[in-house]
Amino acid sequence: MSAPATTNDLSRPRGRALPGLIDGTLVTLLLGAAILWFAPVGMGRYGTYVLSLWLVMSIAVMGLNLTLGYAGLKSLAQAAFMGLGAYTTALLTTKLGVSWYAAFALSGLLTFAVGIVLGFPALRVKAHYLAFVTLAFSTLIWLILRNEQWLTGGVFGISNINRPDFFGIKLFGALEFHRFVVAVTLILAVAQWWLIRSPWGRAFTALRENPIRAASLGIDTRAYTLLAFAIGSAYAGFAGALYAPLVEFIDPSPFSLSQSFFLLLMVVAGGAGYLLGPFVGALLGVVLPEWLRFAGSLYLIIFASIVLLLLIACPQGVSGLLERGWTKLTGRRGGTR
Amino acid sequence: MKSKLAIAAMLAAGLALPASAQDKIKLVDVIELSGAGATAGTNFKNGADLAVADINAKGGILGKQVEIVHYDSQTNPGNTRAAVQRGIDEGAYAILGPVFSGPIAASMQISQRAETAQIVAGEAAGFTKQGNPYIFRTSLSQAAAMPKIAKYLKDTVKAGSVAVVWVNNDFGKGGRDAILPELEKAGIKVAVDVATEQGQADFAADAIKVKNSNADAVFVYLNEEESARFLRAAKQQGITKPMIGETTLLGAKVLELAGDAANGVRGHVGLSTDAPIPALQEFGKRYREKYGFASDHNGIKGYMAVHMVKWATEKQKKIDRKGLADTLRGATIKASEEPGILMDTVIEQNGDLDRESFLAEVIDGKQVINTTLPRIKP
Numbered sequence: 045m046s047a048p049a050t051t052n053d054l055s056r057p058r059g060r061a062l063p064g065l066i067d068g069t070l071v072t073l074l075l076g077a078a079i080l081w082f083a084p085v086g087m088g089r090y091g092t093y094v095l096s097l098w099l100v101m102s103i104a105v106m107g108l109n110l111t112l113g114y115a116g117l118k119s120l121a122q123a124a125f126m127g128l129g130a131y132t133t134a135l136l137t138t139k140l141g142v143s144w145y146a147a148f149a150l151s152g153l154l155t156f157a158v159g160i161v162l163g164f165p166a167l168r169v170k171a172h173y174l175a176f177v178t179l180a181f182s183t184l185i186w187l188i189l190r191n192e193q194w195l196t197g198g199v200f201g202i203s204n205i206n207r208p209d210f211f212g213i214k215l216f217g218a219l220e221f222h223r224f225v226v227a228v229t230l231i232l233a234v235a236q237w238w239l240i241r242s243p244w245g246r247a248f249t250a251l252r253e254n255p256i257r258a259a260s261l262g263i264d265t266r267a268y269t270l271l272a273f274a275i276g277s278a279y280a281g282f283a284g285a286l287y288a289p290l291v292e293f294i295d296p297s298p299f300s301l302s303q304s305f306f307l308l309l310m311v312v313a314g315g316a317g318y319l320l321g322p323f324v325g326a327l328l329g330v331v332l333p334e335w336l337r338f339a340g341s342l343y344l345i346i347f348a349s350i351v352l353l354l355l356i357a358c359p360q361g362v363s364g365l366l367e368r369g370w371t372k373l374t375g376r377r378g379g380t381r
Numbered sequence: 382m383k384s385k386l387a388i389a390a391m392l393a394a395g396l397a398l399p400a401s402a403q404d405k406i407k408l409v410d411v412i413e414l415s416g417a418g419a420t421a422g423t424n425f426k427n428g429a430d431l432a433v434a435d436i437n438a439k440g441g442i443l444g445k446q447v448e449i450v451h452y453d454s455q456t457n458p459g460n461t462r463a464a465v466q467r468g469i470d471e472g473a474y475a476i477l478g479p480v481f482s483g484p485i486a487a488s489m490q491i492s493q494r495a496e497t498a499q500i501v502a503g504e505a506a507g508f509t510k511q512g513n514p515y516i517f518r519t520s521l522s523q524a525a526a527m528p529k530i531a532k533y534l535k536d537t538v539k540a541g542s543v544a545v546v547w548v549n550n551d552f553g554k555g556g557r558d559a560i561l562p563e564l565e566k567a568g569i570k571v572a573v574d575v576a577t578e579q580g581q582a583d584f585a586a587d588a589i590k591v592k593n594s595n596a597d598a599v600f601v602y603l604n605e606e607e608s609a610r611f612l613r614a615a616k617q618q619g620i621t622k623p624m625i626g627e628t629t630l631l632g633a634k635v636l637e638l639a640g641d642a643a644n645g646v647r648g649h650v651g652l653s654t655d656a657p658i659p660a661l662q663e664f665g666k667r668y669r670e671k672y673g674f675a676s677d678h679n680g681i682k683g684y685m686a687v688h689m690v691k692w693a694t695e696k697q698k699k700i701d702r703k704g705l706a707d708t709l710r711g712a713t714i715k716a717s718e719e720p721g722i723l724m725d726t727v728i729e730q731n732g733d734l735d736r737e738s739f740l741a742e743v744i745d746g747k748q749v750i751n752t753t754l755p756r757i758k759p
Contacts, residue, residue: 088470089466090467199550202489
């Protein structure tokens with residue numbers, strides 16, 4: 045799961061860039077990346093930072109979307125996996141002087157491996173039982189992050205986390221790092237786009253829709269469930285590996301159980317099972333509260349009300365709402381999910 | 382396909398950020414208005430607002446009106462960083478807050494890079510030891526307060542053993558790590574070392590542990606609401622040993638929430654509206670009139686922070702962002718020169734403060750100051 049390997053994965057769909065393989069989602073991803081590449085010009089470092097934070101959270105939500113939206117597994121440990129990735133990267137880069145790229149790859153590998161180990165119970169338990177298993181895991185990770193001070197810095201956290209170089213270009217500036225985040229997000233998003241279209245992705249969806257039928261059609265439900273969970277966890281690890289150098293400081297609080305719930309909310313609000321849903325969900329979760337700051341002390345109440353109304357009006361999230369609206373307008377279905 | 386484009390259009394809608402360049406001195410207060418730090422943050426915000434109103438009523442700073450905006454940090458490091466960055470982008474003359482040290486650690490590089498003073502309310506020892514010349518405290522640090530507590534436990538309380546109860550966050554852990562070596566130096570044994578959780582509701586088990594330890598005294602180092610809950614639990618368990626605390630345990634909010642259970646609590650207080658200093662008492666009175674509740678030490682910190690900016694700006698006789706930090710560093714602000722600072726304050730080169738502090742006891746639900754301690758370096 046190292047960065048170069050991911051790039052190789054990408055070159056395949058690009059190499060076979062037949063018209064039938066390009067769909068609205070891919071065009072939107074590429075177009076969105078191009079817009080985001082230039083968007084922060086003249087926006088100031090605050091706006092740039094918020095945009096970067098949005099993208100980093102989107103990666104974590106993308107992972108959870110794969111687990112929940114495509115494979116139908118309710119996980120409450122996404123923030124814990126993100127913490128695992130963030131601490132791995134922070135410790136490797138600050139204490140051992142490992143390059144960020146290696147740390148990024150290792151963070152992904154580690155969370156993938158832990159995902160597989162934790163995913164085993166997913167074979168036996170489903171629904172809320174799985175939620176409890178992941179809840180326990182989330183608490184465990186949080187306690188380790190907080191109590192093992194010799195390793196993680198405990199409640200004092202780890203500060204002065206360096207930002208990576210890109211072939212000699214320093215990425216200390218907000219804009220440079222933002223563009224780096226845009227590039228990494230695009231790579232991961234396109235990788236998921238490809239994954240969803242691959243036989244694996246079809247198998248994930250089959251698992252969610254009807255596991256018994258999927259099994260009777262010869263899909264190895266065991267392996268695919270495990271794989272979906274592990275890949276989803278690896279995305280959280282990648283997000284953590286970007287979060288640490290973005291904030292340049294980490295402590296256990298952003299990786300607590302409540303953050304896992306918040307990530308879950310972003311998946312549902314954005315639209316579970318839509319490839320672009322995570323971006324909308326993270327936009328609601330990260331950018332909307334910052335936008336609402338003009339409302340002063342009421343902003344969190346307004347934020348909560350908006351999310352509440354949204355979920356009542358549209359349980360499929362914003363993406364579902366847009367799709368429904370588009371279907372009504374044109375009388376036909378939009379692009380593939 | 383077009384539905385995807387519609388989503389894209391929504392995503393691409395950029396952030397419209399208001400950019401205001403008015404002929405005012407703009408202060409940005411990044412503070413805990415929600416989350417675990419909300420009690421402390423609200424006090425700080427109110428104190429700062431009161432200071433700005435006072436200064437503007439008297440004609441502002443160097444003839445310019447002061448404008449203050451408050452951004453909620455949600456007691457979250459990432460959000461704090463965003464808010465401080467926003468303040469810097471909006472051209473803040475100085476950043477005030479936050480209170481919790483995690484959020485301070487996550488945001489202080491931003492103000493340092495922008496060469497802007499950040500005047501915080503944190504008491505944790507660590508962040509002034511990192512060589513950041515733009516960070517300033519508004520109160521004593523734990524490192525300065527804990528030796529005073531150890532001395533008090535040894536000389537006044539005459540305790541041979543102490544139960545230490547602390548909250549397992551950066552504040553509590555920092556205080557606990559600072560007091561243990563001081564207790565050892567003073568020859569006081571730690572009978573039991575009890576870690577508690579931030580936001581913990583039930584302290585019965587902890588109170589029983591403390592009771593069973595048979596320590597001569599109990600040192601309680603928790604945030605405000607937890608302090609009150611612990612005091613109530615200790616009373617229920619019939620703990621009669623002296624309860625000793627540092628500032629938070631004797632804070633106004635704790636006394637209000639703990640009621641009877643707070644009576645007899647003693648300890649060291651860095652800042653208090655009950656201190657025998659008329660300016661502090663006057664501030665406490667006006668704060669209560671305006672907001673309807675008593676200010677704790679964080680309210681005083683907010684008031685002082687704004688007046689530190691005022692004093693330094695008038696001292697350098699110009700609105701110079703970098704100069705503000707340069708002027709504050711190593712300064713001695715006398716209350717006779719700048720009444721708003723409330724008490725004489727020495728700012729050290731690293732942003733730590735040195736000033737008088739107090740020993741207090743809670744009698745009939747009121748904090749009574751009985752001794753004024755001198756500065757560490759008189």
